[in-house]
Amino acid sequence: MSGRRLSRRAVIGAGAAAGAGLALPGGSAAAPGGRGRRRRIEADVVVVGAGFAGLTAALAVKRGGHSVAVLEARSRVGGRVAGHRLPSGEFSERGGTFVGPTQDRILAALDRFGIGTFPTYDEGSNVYVNGGQRMEFSDTGFTGSAPPDPLILPELITVVTRLDQMSTSVPVGAPWKAANAGEWDAETLAGWIAANSATERFRRLVPAATRPIFGADPGELSLLYVLFYIAASGNESNPGSFERNFNTRGGAQERRIEGGSQVLGQAMAAALGKRRIVKRSPVRRIVQRRDRVRAVSDRAVVVAKRAIVAIPPVLAGRIDYQPAMPAARDALTQRLAQGALTKVAASYPNPFWRARGLNGSTLSTDGLVNATFDDSPEDGRPGVVFGFVGGDSSRRFAALGPAARRRTVLAELAELLGPEAMHPTEFFYTQWPEQRWSRGAPVGIYPPGLMTTYGHAIREPVGRIHWAGTETSTYWNGYMDGAIRSGERAAAEVLEEL
C-alpha cells in the first residue's frame, strides 16, 4: 500500500519478563474494565509517561530502593521513539534516531544495557539542492553537513558564527537570564535573519534547517529559544554549537543504535519490570493532598508520595490538576506547543545511492523533504532512506491525499538520490502531529515572548509534582539524550525528598 501510518497497536514488543522484587499490590494484570473500574496501586513514586524520560526516572527511583509505577497512554513504551518493522524484520526509525558526541547520558544508558551503536552511513557525498540547482559535496570540509555553496558561503559562515557567539551568553539553566534575553525573545528567528542576511538564496536555507531540527519555520521560533537550543547542544564541558545540531560527522547525527532506538526503551522497561508499567492508560487527573499525590488514569489509580510527569508540556497541561496549577505553569503549557514533524521513509532492496557515491544525506530548499539520511541497517540490507518533512512542509504534506504524498516524496527522493527512488519496496511515514499522545515532534517550541515570561516554570516542581521530558533538559533539549538527562534529574529531585 502506498502510505501506512503508525498503527495505534504496539509496533514494539511488550518487553521482557517482569523483574523481581515488585512492591505493587493489586495483581499483575490490568483490570479489564474501562473508567470507573480501575486497578488501585500504591507506590512511592508515580511516573506519568513511559518515554525515555519517564523510564529513566522510574529506573532511578527503583535503583534508589523505592517502589514506582508508570502510567502510559499508549500500548507501547518509548514515546517519541518508535520503530517500524520492515518486511525483512529489521526496524526503521519513525522517531528519535541518532546519538552523537557530548550526548553522554544516552551513551551511558546504551552502555549499561549493552546496546551497541554504529556510524551513520557517511561515505561519499552529501547532496544539496537550492532553487533548482543541485550539487554534491563532501561533509569532511569545514562546513560539515552544511553546504559549501559559493553563492552564500560568506553569509552562511557569518550567520552561523554570530548565532554560535550569541548563544554563548545564554545560560542553559536559565536562558531567560541572558543579558539580551528581552530583546532576543521579542523577535523571531525569521526577523533576525531578515535583518542579518543579504540574499534570498541564503534565506531559503534557513527553513530547510529549522524544519528538520524544530519541526517549525523560522517565523514560529523565538530567537532566544534558538540560541538556547544551540547552547544546549553540548554538555557541561563542551559548549553547544549550531553545527553540532546539524552535522552527521562529529555531530548529533553521528551514530545510530543497533536494532533501532526503540530497543533502549524496551530494555529500560524490561529492567523496570513490565508489571510496573500500566499501558493504554492515559492520566486524566492528578490530585495533590498534604501528604500524597493521586494519579487517576483510565486503567489504574496510583497513590504515591511524589509524581514525575514525563510527557510533553502541552499534554501535561491537559491533565486536570487538583488543586489547579499555578498561573505561570499553566501559562507555559498554554504556549509551549509541539513542533510539526512528519518523517517519511522508503525501503529498497539495496541502498542504491551508495553505488552512486552518495551517503544518503541531503539538504534541499525546494520540496517537502528538506533533509534525508541513510536509515539502512548496519549491513546495508535493505536500503532505507528517511526524510524530515517539518513545519510548513509537514503542513503541506498533510493537505495532500495518500497518492500525492507518495508520488511527491518519491519524486523528490529521485531528484536527490537517483531514479531508483521511484520504486521502493515500501513507502511509509509518521505524522507526529496526528499521534494522539505526542501531538507533534521533535520537541516543544518557544514562540517569541514565552521563554522570558514563563520559561522558568518548565521544571520548577509544583508541590509533589516534578517535571521530566526532553523539554525540561538543560542539555540536548529536544533529543533523546535530553530525555534521559531529564529523567535522571527529576528522579534525583524526588529521591532527595523521599
Next chain:
Amino acid sequence: MSGRRLSRRAVIGAGAAAGAGLALPGGSAAAPGGRGRRRRIEADVVVVGAGFAGLTAALAVKRGGHSVAVLEARSRVGGRVAGHRLPSGEFSERGGTFVGPTQDRILAALDRFGIGTFPTYDEGSNVYVNGGQRMEFSDTGFTGSAPPDPLILPELITVVTRLDQMSTSVPVGAPWKAANAGEWDAETLAGWIAANSATERFRRLVPAATRPIFGADPGELSLLYVLFYIAASGNESNPGSFERNFNTRGGAQERRIEGGSQVLGQAMAAALGKRRIVKRSPVRRIVQRRDRVRAVSDRAVVVAKRAIVAIPPVLAGRIDYQPAMPAARDALTQRLAQGALTKVAASYPNPFWRARGLNGSTLSTDGLVNATFDDSPEDGRPGVVFGFVGGDSSRRFAALGPAARRRTVLAELAELLGPEAMHPTEFFYTQWPEQRWSRGAPVGIYPPGLMTTYGHAIREPVGRIHWAGTETSTYWNGYMDGAIRSGERAAAEVLEEL
C-alpha cells in the same frame, strides 16, 4: 482586608425561574454525586460553556425550536464577564465592561432584554504619564484617548496611521489570506515597532497599550494578529481602526451596562431557563458517533445531535475528544494561549478625581497599572476606579505579596488621580490567569507563526462539533460583542444541520 480575589462561589444570582417548554428529561435538580453518578440529558444541541457566546448560542437554538442543554464549569454564568458586589450593593466589573459603536450584536442583545447603557464618565481630562512626566489632556482632541504628547506626536500619528492602513488589507474572515500575511506573521509587533519608530519614549507607549488590550507585551504578539484585531474592531459597514479599540469617546469604551455587564448573562440564562444549564460541571470528554455526540461533564452526560463548544480555545483543547481532533485544530489549541490580564479596582465614598477635573481615564508607561477607567455606578456613588494590569505588569503583580500589591497599586492610583486614592473603602482585584475556567483574559492571543499555519481551524466545525467564543469572531474579536456574534454564528451553523 487588603486584597480579595474572586470567590469560587457564585458572585451572581442563579437567574430567574425556569422557562417553559423544557424538553430535558432527568429532573430539574442536578444529581448530587460526583463523577460516575451523572445526570443523563438528551437534547438536540449541547453547549459547552455559559459565557456570553454559549448563552447566545443556546438561546438561538431554543428560539429555533430545538432543545438545548448547557454545561458550565463554574458555579455562575458569564465566563469572562463577572461582577463584584460593592458594600453599597452596586456592582463593579471584574471582567468585560464596555460597549461602543459598531458593537451591534451586543447592543441588540441589550435592547432585547431591556438592559440600558450609560456613558462611561468622560467629563474632564485624561491623565498621561510617560517616564515620570505627567500631563493632563482632553480626549476631545484629534488623538482621542491617545495622548497628544508633543515629543512623540509625529511618531504616534505615523505608526497608528500605518497600522490602520495595513489592517485594511487583512480580511477579517481569513486574515491568513492577506497579501502580506506570511511576512507580517513572521514578526512580532515589537519587532515591527523597533523598525518603525524613532524614540524610546514612543516605544514605551506601545506596551502600555497592548497590555490592557491583549493582556500581552508587544514581543508576544504576531504583527498579523494585531492587524487583524484592528481590522476586526468594526462591523460589516465600518472598517476597524486602532483608535476605536483604544478610545472612550466614540470607541470601544464609550458606554457601560446598567447594573454591570453581568446582568446580560443573567438575563440570557433566565430566558433560557435555569434547568437547561448545569453548573459546576466542567466537560471532560466529547465523543462523536455517526449520528450523535456525547458530552461527558462532572455532573451530567448530554447526548445530542450537535455540540457547540463556547470556551477559550486553550480550554477547548484540554477536553478529551474521541475521536481525537484533527492535527490542525489540535495544533491551534496548543498555541492560542490566553492573555495575562489582572484587573485591579478601588472604591471610595466619592469619585474624588472628578472634583479635580479628571475623568478617571489614565494611561501610564511607568507602573503596573497602565490604564484606568472610572467604574463608578451611574450616579457616581460610590466612586470606583479600575485599572488594567496586563502582560508583564500582570506577571510582576503576581510576583508581589498581598500587601505590596495593594501598596503599589494604590500609590500608582494616587500619582495618577490624587492622594485620596491611598485610602479606599475597598481594594480588590481579579487575576484572570488564576481563574481555573478562563486561565487568562481578555482573549486568546496569536504568537508569530500561528495565524498563517493553523488560524483557519479557529471555527471550522469538526464533525458534529461547532466552535464559538469571542476568539472565533470576525468582528470585535476579544470583546463581549464578538462573543455574542460567535454564538449567533455557531447557532446558525447548527440550525442549518438540524
